[in-house]
Amino acid sequence: MAVRKDTIWERFLSPIVRSLIDEEKLRQLYESIDWEGESDRLCNPQVIYPHYYSSQNFHGIEGGYLNRSASVTYDPITQYVLPPNETWVRQGLIDRIKGTPRRILDLGCGTGSTTLMLKQAFPQAQVMGLDLSPYMLVMAQHKAQVGGLTMQWRHGNAEETGFPDASFDLVTASLLFHETPPTVAKSILRECFRLLMPGGEVLILDGNQKTLRQVDWLTEVFEEPYIKDYATQSVEAWLGAAGFEAVETHDHWWVHQVTQGMKPIPANNRAATQRQGFTSNTPQDFGSQGTPAPAF
Numbered sequence: 679m680a681v682r683k684d685t686i687w688e689r690f691l692s693p694i695v696r697s698l699i700d701e702e703k704l705r706q707l708y709e710s711i712d713w714e715g716e717s718d719r720l721c722n723p724q725v726i727y728p729h730y731y732s733s734q735n736f737h738g739i740e741g742g743y744l745n746r747s748a749s750v751t752y753d754p755i756t757q758y759v760l761p762p763n764e765t766w767v768r769q770g771l772i773d774r775i776k777g778t779p780r781r782i783l784d785l786g787c788g789t790g791s792t793t794l795m796l797k798q799a800f801p802q803a804q805v806m807g808l809d810l811s812p813y814m815l816v817m818a819q820h821k822a823q824v825g826g827l828t829m830q831w832r833h834g835n836a837e838e839t840g841f842p843d844a845s846f847d848l849v850t851a852s853l854l855f856h857e858t859p860p861t862v863a864k865s866i867l868r869e870c871f872r873l874l875m876p877g878g879e880v881l882i883l884d885g886n887q888k889t890l891r892q893v894d895w896l897t898e899v900f901e902e903p904y905i906k907d908y909a910t911q912s913v914e915a916w917l918g919a920a921g922f923e924a925v926e927t928h929d930h931w932w933v934h935q936v937t938q939g940m941k942p943i944p945a946n947n948r949a950a951t952q953r954q955g956f957t958s959n960t961p962q963d964f965g966s967q968g969t970p971a972p973a974f
């Protein structure tokens with residue numbers, strides 16, 4: 679797989695960003711990690727990499743995310759490519775969460791930047807990040823350890839996570855769907871629906887589809903094999919098709935969007951929920967419902 683040299687990133691931006699990154703520090707970080715040991719521990723040998731994932735380069739990196747260097751360079755580069763400010767962009771997802779979730783799953787969590795912020799926002803919650811790349815998970819785990827945060831990391835495919843139905847009351851995905859073919863995004867959203875308890879919420883932070891359709895060059899910045907397909911479609915429509923209700927999209931600055939939806943509460947449960955004083959914003963305790971907990 680040859681790396682494309684004609685992207686705006688390769689031609690103009692990469693040299694600028696490289697000059698801003700402390701490569702020696704990155705090399706030291708890379709060498710400080712026991713890659714064999716850590717990735718062996720996190721790796722689930724039963725995971726089968728989908729063709730769209732293992733057959734493409736992403737961001738000009740051969741092998742995409744199945745490459746250790748990609749996981750070490752991801753954060754230093756991402757801070758410069760999420761305008762106007764990476765933390766503010768990610769906070770946009772967290773600010774839209776209704777209520778106080780207790781079990782949170784972050785799909786396609788990568789190096790865990792949003793996952794860590796979710797844990798900081800909801801310290802009492804069990805927070806898990808799931809990703810197809812064991813190397814991204816090694817970095818996520820490293821960041822959680824440095825930050826003193828107790829979280830779980832799972833190597834797996836977001837299309838088929840293997841967790842029991844209704845295991846979570848919040849499922850999130852940040853910057854995932856512009857990197858998957860739309861058929862995969864739709865299948866991930868069906869999995870989100872299955873994983874959520876009634877009244878649970880899904881939140882998707884990603885590129886602003888309206889802007890990407892209007893400003894063509896934005897889809898040419900990086901080597902992103904599926905971003906043009908992403909731009910022509912609608913995350914909002916995908917959520918509706920997966921069965922979510924109260925679906926809404928909020929523009930977040932002009933290049934990002936946050937789309938959210940709720941898994942409907944069946945009418946008979948709604949009455950019981952009201953009797954017990956629960957609302958969809960304060961999900962019931964999993965234990966009292968007898969819902970099997972995911973194997974954290």
Ligand SMILES: C[S@@+](CC[C@H](N)C(=O)[O-])C[C@H]1O[C@@H](n2cnc3c(N)ncnc32)[C@H](O)[C@@H]1O
Nearest residue numbers: 743786787788809810811814835836852853854
């Ligand atoms: C652009 S990164 C985003 C990472 C992180 N969510 C963030 O906000 O920085 C996309 C991530 O999605 C992961 N990914 C892609 N397809 C996936 C799938 N089907 N299941 C789980 N992870 C997937 C990749 O390995 C990569 O870590």
